[in-house]
Amino acid sequence: MWNSPAELSQALSQQGYLLGSEAAITLFLALALEKPCLLEGPAGVGKTQLALSLAEVSGRHLIRLQCYEGLDTTKALYDWDYAKQLLRLQLAKGSGWNEVKTDLFSSEFLLARPLLQALLSPDPALLLIDELDKSDEEFESFLLELLAEFQVTIPELGTLKAKTKPLVILTSNNSRDFSDALRRRCVQLQLTYPSLEQETAILRQKCPEIADRLNQDVAEFVAKVRKLPLRKLPSVSESLDFARALHALREDSLDLERLVGTLGILLKYPQDLIKLEERLRRWQAENQKNQGR
Amino acid sequence: MVHILQLITALRQALxxxxxxxxxxxxxxxxxxxxxxxxxxxxxxxxxxxxVPTFDFIWDLLFGDLQSLSSPVTPAHRDKRNSSPGGLGFGRGTGGVSLDPGASAALQSSLTAQALALLEALNPLENQEEALKQLLGALGLYAWLNSQALSCQRGEISSAAWDTAQEEFLALQFALSQVIQAWQIKRANSWDHLVQQHWRYRPLLNLSPAEKRLVQAAIRQWGRTLAVHPGSRFRPGSRGTLDISASLRQAARRDGFIFQPARKTRITKVPELVVLCDVSNSVAPYVEFLLYLVLKLRSHFRRIRLFLFIDTLFEIQNLPFDPDLSEVDTIIETWAHKGSSGFSDYGRVLREFADTVLPGVSARSTLLILGDGKNNYRPPQTEYLALIQEKVRRVIWLNPLEMNEWYDRDNALSQYREHCTHVFRCRTLHDLQIITRKLMR
Incomplete structure (x- = not known):
């Protein structure tokens, strides 16, 4: 598909996703070795977006499984269409048992959920298993066969192998750890907050209508905020929203004195806001002192 | 390829x-x-x-020389190191090395050379933490950090510069700890130190902030595992497994026609947890992790009661603390100064618990005790723990001391032990992992 990490990085960049060189090597290896890629990192650093962009640039159709606590195989892999089976039973009153029992568990009564859809898809697909850390450990164990062999076993139908190997991307916010068995089957890629230069480039690309000066100021301000001991650090999506909010307020540059009311876009917890407001007052005082010199 | 096998052999010692x-x-x-x-x-x-830091460390150790260990830092640290905290120098006197970005390599190299010379004199084959403190002191890094703090208080440097100074300090501390570790491995000609210094096996007492976050993430998961037990009872629902008997019962009422298959979900057990936490100085560093575990268990238990003690009991009402536990730290400090002598008295605390709290505790509850068992030669009053054990479902004691210290003369754990369902050493993350596994059996 791509011959080098640089090619992959360039393709993603054209799609609007900027990937660092180390991350590009990791993702390139995962794709080249046909291994699932486990994207980890705090919320809002672009894990899901990377999967979406990858689906776009690789021309694969995206099949997404959103994980949550209590997710089981009937929601993720397959289920039997019980209502249809019952209807079949009612209609088959005259026929023999042997005919009905095999018929009831045929593919006609099978409801394919995202994982099975990805395996049975005749076209190349990208399977995004989003926020796997939200699911239970049982579900994680269930995934092992799929991740290693690209196949699943359905007791009534036997083992189903992938027609075309899907690209598999798993994402996690690290709300829980995964087993060694799952990690071994994946190539792990840690996405972190972007550097100042990367963030400025992202802001320029995503918000071309905003003045360069404001984009640069926002990136610098967010980088400073990320150094504070906060419960939830601002993510890329929040810095984009913050820049757009300041632009909507007709600001051309970031002025510490005129941020009242906008900080809630950047931080989501009241305690974090209090900490930032306190620090903001110090920064303002230091600015005034510097200007006075 | 031989060098790859060499790397793999080394990595396998720890991973x-x-x-x-x-x-x-x-x-x-x-x-x-x-x-x-x-x-x-x-x-x-x-x-x-x-x-990743373990990999980077081994890579640098094998394919660089000891002198090149001046930069065995993760990319995150490397980025942070690019800015200067304000131009003040390191080292004793006025001849310190400037921290200007351009001089970073020179500084690293100089510090490493000084560190190696000091290590030869200290010869720290066992205690890496102590050696690190000594090195930081001898190289003047503590003094430098204090001078930066003072400058920030006086308004001579900005708060941003102070933040950067702290980051620089942490990065250098990390780099020096790796120099010490490399020195120990080379001197002992063994990878044992690598395993001992892995965050999973190090005492919770000596973890860095980043390692603490890792431990907290692991604890969060085990907290959930510990708390949620699938029960033996089911409840009907719209999701879950197919309930064949209920489906057949419904069908029997409708002349054998099944309109809607019945489903059922397993009801999880939601037990009650009572935590007794020694907060005297000897146990204080470990309390943080137990409280974090309790915090994570909160949503999974029907009721959690948390008692702190030194020589008297103190109940924390409504578990009000926030995720970084700063609130609970303040509560402990305030209470410890007012209501305690500062010396643990397990016998008195257990008597108080049996007299005042036990009558209101459910028979299905679990009592979790965190303490080192050091009773300061006071009467252990084991009969009260026996009484408690009869009333509650199980008594679990987590002890942060090494097992050989459980039998010290001032330690009453040997007498309490027979009245506990389980007694575990709870000193490292690995210990916590083992405890969770054993309790889940």
Whole structure:
């Protein structure tokens, strides 16, 4: 598909996703070795977006499984269409048992959920298993066969192998750890907050209508905020929203004195806001002192 | 390829690497010779982000020389190191090395050389933490950090510069700890130190802030595992497994026609937890992790009651603390100064618990005690723990001391032990992992 990490990085960049060189090597290896890629990192650093962009640039159709606590195989892999089976039973009153029992568990009564859809898809697909850390450990164990062999076993139908190997991307916010068995089957890629230069480039690309000066100021301000001991650090999506909010307020540059009311876009917890407001007052005082010199 | 095998052998001392990992790595090296070797090996051999520093350390140790260990830092640290905290120098007197970005390499090299010379004098074969403190002191890094703090208080440097100074300090501390570790490994000619210093096996007492976050993430998961037990009872629902008997019962009422299959879900057990937590100085560093565990258990237990003690009991009402536990720290400090002598008295506390709290505790509850058992030669009053054990479902004692210290003369744990369902050493993350597994059986 791509011959080098640089090619992959360039393709993603054209799609609007900027990937660092180390991350590009990791993702390139995962794709080249046909291994699932486990994207980890705090919320809002672009894990899901990377999967979406990858689906776009690789021309694969995206099949997404959103994980949550209590997710089981009937929601993720397959289920039997019980209502249809019952209807079949009612209609088959005259026929023999042997005919009905095999018929009831045929593919006609099978409801394919995202994982099975990805395996049975005749076209190349990208399977995004989003926020796997939200699911239970049982579900994680269930995934092992799929991740290693690209196949699943359905007791009534036997083992189903992938027609075309899907690209598999798993994402996690690290709300829980995964087993060694799952990690071994994946190539792990840690996405972190972007550097100042990367963030400025992202802001320029995503918000071309905003003045360069404001984009640069926002990136610098967010980088400073990320150094504070906060419960939830601002993510890329929040810095984009913050820049757009300041632009909507007709600001051309970031002025510490005129941020009242906008900080809630950047931080989501009241305690974090209090900490930032306190620090903001110090920064303002230091600015005034510097200007006075 | 020999050097890759050398790296793998070293990595296997601390990390689990499968044959498949090795084979894929070799394959990738042959298929993609144009990719940086270190990046390829790290990608395919390391499966956890927290193990990346171990990989980087071993790589630098094997393929650099000891002098080049001046930069065995993770990329995150490397980025942070690019800015200067304000131009003040390191080292004693006025001859310190400038921290200007351009001089960073010179500084690293100079510090490493000084550190190595000091290590030869200290000869720290065992205690890395103590050696690190001594090095930081001898190199004048504590003094430098204090001078930065003072300058910030006086308004001579900005708060941003102070933040950067702290980051610089942490980065240098990390670099020096790796120099010490490398020195110890080379001197002992053994990888044992690598395992001992892995965050999973180090005492919770000595973890860095980043390692504490890793431990907290692990605890969060175990908290949930510990708390949620699938029960033996079911409840009907719209989701879950097919309830055949209920479906048949419904069908029997409708002349054998099944309109809607019945489903059922398993009801999880939601037990009650009572926590007794010694907060005297000897146990204080471990309390943080137990309280974090309790915090994570909160949503999974029907009711949690948390009692702190030194020589008297103190109940924390409504578990009001926030995720970083700063609130509970303040509560402990305030209470410890007012209501305690500062010396643990387990006998008195257990008597107080049996007299005042036990009548209101459910018979299905679990009592979790965190304490070192050091009773300061006071009467242990084991009869009260026996009484408590009869009333509650199980008594679990977590002790942060090494097992050989449980039998010290001032330690009453040996007498309490027979009245506990389980007594575990709870000193490292690995211990916590074992405890969770055992309790889940």
């Amino acid at each position: 689990p690497l499968s044959t498949q990992d090795v084979s894929e790595t070799m394959d990738a090296r042959v298929r993609f010779p144009f990719l940086p070797e270190k990046d390829v090996l790290r990608t395919l051999l390391i499966h956890r982000p927290e193990d």
